[in-house]
Amino acid sequence: MEAKRNGNDTDEVLLSVNNLKVHFPINRGIIFPRHVGDIKAVDGVSFDVKRGETLGLVGESGCGKSTTGRAIVRLEQPTAGTVEFQGIEMTTLEGESLRKTRRRIQMIFQDPYASLNPRLRVIDIVGDPLKVHNISSDKALTNQVRELLNIVGLNPNFITRYPHEFSGGQRQRIGIARALALRPDFIVFDEPVSALDVSIQAQIINLLENLQSEFRLTYLFIAHDLAVVRHISDRVAVMYLGKLAELTDRERLYKTPLHPYTQALLSAVPIPNPIAERERFKNRVILEGDVPSPDNPPKGCNFCTRCPAKTRVMNEKQIDCSQVEPEFRQAEPGHWVACHLYD
Amino acid sequence: MGPLLEVKNLETQFFTKEGIVRAVNSISYELNTGETLGIVGESGCGKSVGALSLLRLIPSPPGKIVGGEILFDGIDLLKVHESEIERIRGNRIAMIFQDPMTSLNPMMPIGRQISESLELHLKMNKKEARAKAIELLEMVRIPSAADRIDDYPIQFSGGMRQRVMIAMALSCNPQILIADEPTTALDVTIQAQITDLVNRLREEIGMAVIWITHDLGVVAGLTDRVIVMYAGRIVEEAPVEELYENPRHPYTIGLLGSVPRLDEERPEQLTSIEGMPPDMIDYPSGCPFYARCTFRIDRCLESPPDLRAVGPGHKAACIVDVSASTLPSSVIS
Secondary structure (H helix, E strand, O other): OOOOOOOOOOOOEEEEEEEEEEEEEEEEOOOOOEEEEEEEEEEEEEEEEEOOOEEEEEOOOOOOHHHHHHHHOOOOOOOEEEEEEOOEEOOOOOHHHHHHHHOOEEEEOOOOOOOOOOOOOHHHHHHHHHHHOOOOOHHHHHHHHHHHHHHOOOOHHHHHOOHHHOOHHHHHHHHHHHHHOOOOOEEEEEOOOOOOOHHHHHHHHHHHHHHHHHHOOEEEEEEOOHHHHHHHOOEEEEEEOOEEEEEEEHHHHHHOOOOHHHHHHHHHOOOOOHHHHHHHHHHOOOOOOOOOOOOOOOOOOOOOOOOOOHHHHHHHHOOOOOOOOOOOEEEEOOEEEOOHHHO | OOOOEEEEEEEEEEEEOOEEEEEEEEEEEEEOOOOEEEEEOOOOOOHHHHHHHHOOOOOOOOEEEEEEEEEEOOEEOOOOOHHHHHHHEOOOEEEEOOOHHHHOOOOOOHHHHHHHHHHHHHOOOHHHHHHHHHHHHHHOOOOOHHHHOOOOHHHOOHHHHHHHHHHHHHOOOOOEEEEEOOOOOOOHHHHHHHHHHHHHHHHHHOOEEEEEEOOHHHHHHHOOEEEEEEOOEEEEEEEHHHHHHOOOOHHHHHHHHHOOOOOOOOOOOOOOOOOOOOOOOOOOOOOOOHHHOOOOOHHHHOOOOOOEEEEOOEEEOOOOOOOHHHOOHHHHO
16 A cells, blocks of 8 residues: 555544434424424444544535534534544533634635635634634734735735635635644545635645645545545545445545445546546446435435445345345455445 | 537626626637537636527626627527527527526426427427427436426426426427536536436437536536637637647646546646636736746737637647646646
8 A cells, every 4th residue: 555645654543433423303393393303414424533644525415424524523413423532522522621622623614705704804714713712912813823824825914804805715725724723633624625616626635735744634524526535535435325335545445446336426427538538428337316315214225225236235145235234344454335245 | 511500709798886897708619510519617717608698698787798799590699689589599599507496497397397488489289298398308317207297396306407407408409508517516426317318318319519517527528529718718629539638728738737537646736727817807918817827928918819720620829839748847846
């Protein structure tokens, strides 16, 4: 296996997510609301993030990838499961201890237009975390904010400007500066480049990689774009309908994907090469239908309604995928998959 | 036989409080019968406004087509009476949009929305139109179409709504289908379903397609010829293989380098294009790409470069003779 880019030589687990569940209750009735069901946005997800690595989390809309990220930083309260950050159990933290731990975990959001307060100047946006955590005096604050802007590639003289004076890419840089202000160890990125044009997207991706090696950061990178995730991640987890389908290092996931969903997903990505793309077009695995609703996921394997390998499992393993749920297990060392084909 | 559609020096502007937004700056291109033409570019490059101008769908005010000609079947679409364009729109030239939810009427069953244009353009009666609508829904592979024809848009998923849009667009057997980012809002597995569908239908019906997108991957698989737009201008035009193999405009070269791709070894760093597109109100007098270009010379500032032939069917708007192999090493690093 190739050498890790980010000096991840220790294999120290920084964050450990265990059987995480986030269910949103569905209530009916206005005066006497009754609990009639749950949207199982995240339904039993387990993975580790090692210090210094980038773990990519991919999946389609509604698969629960963002909710997973939000639950880790406690923007959503998990229904069940544990999130351990360097030995600290995050899900039950409250008050001052939650605040202290949160300094070390930051989150960056998709929409650079919605995640910055339009009435605040850049110095207030980027400097606020420093104030909240009583880190900086007023004088030092200005200098620190200028330095942060410099780090993310913005003109330090822009500190008195407002968000509307910046483009989408620049706003995302402001969001990154704000996240870096408290010198975190771990950053959760929720689709940080999806709203940006490709030329700007490449600028931000390069910036994120440089920051990671400079500050020894650990990333959880949530995105739907498989090519972007391949570029930035050391390991990649694929999520489908609230559960992990597959998790392994980048090379193996993209070269030898095991789960039929990962295979279909990779085959569906159009590539910028006309000759190769026409070939792919012919051999493309086209999944039938849509993703089922997470308030009523299918019995057995959650992918069984669209899976092209279902009959193969029946023939080879005599397992009915629509009845028996596959376990998320290691098919080979370091390669986890939830599919009966590898039982 | 001449081209099916000929766009000459099309210019569209928006007159806003802040000033004149030069969205489309004198673009010219041709579309041949049965061919698929890709128009690529980033947000605000004028690709959608250019396409909307073809059918005179620019909201006015503030927008206005200030110049040019659009020749379709010997007539100039910019000169004919509104009633004439209404006969062409949705009938001989149809369009599908990015967001299928906002392009469908939420209060009307989808069958009714399809049969409406059949009654209007093809003079069918209600019964015929309904039968044809079911047939069209089957053609775009809506399962149990006959049962779903009275459903409302909200009862369909995003991918299914886009199928309904395609069924509507194809209802009158158009000669040209303009597809404006039709798969951008969809997940990649659904996108694969839709591109596959459009490709098959195009072969069956033999229509020409203008596919507008920012996704260089989608364009690669679907189109015969590609136009690259930047800041309201066409900067490069080439047959699809040629464009990807031998891009000749610095912007195209940068764009192709910016995309992380699944089919090649992962590069250490992506070749980003520094800076941002120009302000479309305070439009630069020279080459609009000058500020971000790694090949620039002083002469680029004199006037916006015209498209010139750089190979068979290959045009680029750059006065410097560039190709990916002449890329300065500073850019690659």
